[in-house]
Amino acid sequence: MNFFFAKRNAPMSASLLLLATLLCVGLQFTVAQVGVCYGANGNNLPTKQDVINLYKSSGIKRMRIYNPDEATLQALRGSNIEVILGVPNDSLQSLTNAAAASNWVQKYVKTYSPAVKFRYIAVGNEVHPGDGNAGNVLPAMRNIQNAISAANLQGQIKVSTAIDTTLLGKSYPPKDGFYTDSGYIRPIINFLANNGAPLLANVYPYFAYTNNQQSIPLAYALFTQQGKNEVGYQNLFDALLDSLYAANEKLGAPNLKIVVSESGWPSAGGVGATLGNAGTYYRNLINHAKGGTPKKPNGPIETYLFAMFDENMKTGAETEKHFGLFRPDKSAKYQLTFN
Template structure:
């Protein structure tokens, strides 16, 4: 009976994502009170969420996704990168986690998530990317599945004005070859962009409306190109585009692999602010940025609050749904 009630709660949830094909939702599993994988997939299907990001090739999740028509981004986390510098291991990974599931619509493989210059695993990133790409190409899946990596905006320096955006010196050393690899293979760069953390780290210079897409007018104009910015999301993304230009890849696409706002646990972390952010982000990505027009593919972070997640308390409160399946926000695309 409890499972039936939970499923009914899913079905009447007010977060309506039907019709927004550029929007996905990240499914993190760092919680001891979350619904089963099968129930989660039903929630995605019932709400019309057509894309999912997961953070490891969890076999019960993959089993539940079979035949679902949900497009999937699967992540390979830092501890696995060293092993994938061996080509045979990469081939085995692709066989076990991709080829054994022909009825799942894999879209991206994110090799590494938010690696930084000081991480020991950074030196394994490019070889792992190359070996996974080789294995995907050997399976003749290179047109269906794009191999990339997910970065965060701490790799950037000089982000104001956006046209000054560049990778920091240490980040540039490992990112330039990766950017070339992505361009050669027609893959986008995946980027986790959080205006929330920029706001809480620098509230003197960044206003809450600028971070929440609610500024009534232009907040800043880039003096180098006269582009006008009304929200921080656009400024951060265009800073990344400027950095990619300087790295020799002016035409590289960026997919937003995470973006969200917490509902509790920190400064500015309220249900009202989070609901405002998600609604406005969904509306905003239809149009692109001042520098790059056109719809942006984006993945909201995240499906659920995760009560066992490491880090500050705020990290546990990014869910669009609470653990019992109830929607936290009334966000609609209609």
């Protein structure tokens, strides 16, 4: 990229050189904020090594995986891809045992680090207060944190958990956001704040839109609305994210960073689920993540798109099978620029 229209081979002044360096650093920082979740719930997907190669050739520098699959971890060695490593919900109870947590970290983290660049450990995904596992999340987080510290990796890897926006009792207007069950989430928020770790949050304007089409325009969900609404918001993504920030404030954690650990739009299988809408959403989200929200304007927003591939073995609604950015044959569904 040419930053200056200068005579070829002319000496660059110190001030121009500094400006060029700052611009390059800023661009790299912005680009690297968007990662992609590697959903692997399909029987027709590429090999693990082919998947890692596709991440690299596509310029995708961050990945979220949902369980410590060793074939994937092996393929990630030396890739320079930063990773969110998930602890599956069905493993949470076992990790309330400190020795088991230490063994888990030794087997899946210490063994592969630093050849694999772990960024976060996501201890559980979308566990709700009424779930049988709810009481296991925080003890498992503590034990994994202690094991990470014992392995002398606490400066490199942050321990968190991934929530969804259904934990909010109110999300509009965003400034009034609060958690329905603060007894469940408050100790988790305190743990994260005390350890300098972010809260991971799965943020889906698609589901908010489909559940309330009477009040939410499609353009507002797709980042294409012109002008702001009555509370100062131009898109639903920012409104949902800021409602989480507001909820954290009410629990005494106004400075807790939120990482958007999932966000996507399906291309088939339901209301508004078209290739055109999905492509629009992903392109606009990648661009939007370079900035901030009305409440937290100093971005960028670290965001993970869901997901790398369509997953034909996903259960639930038909839309669940159609969130892929790529088809199983590795062809791109959309023209997206990650780097």
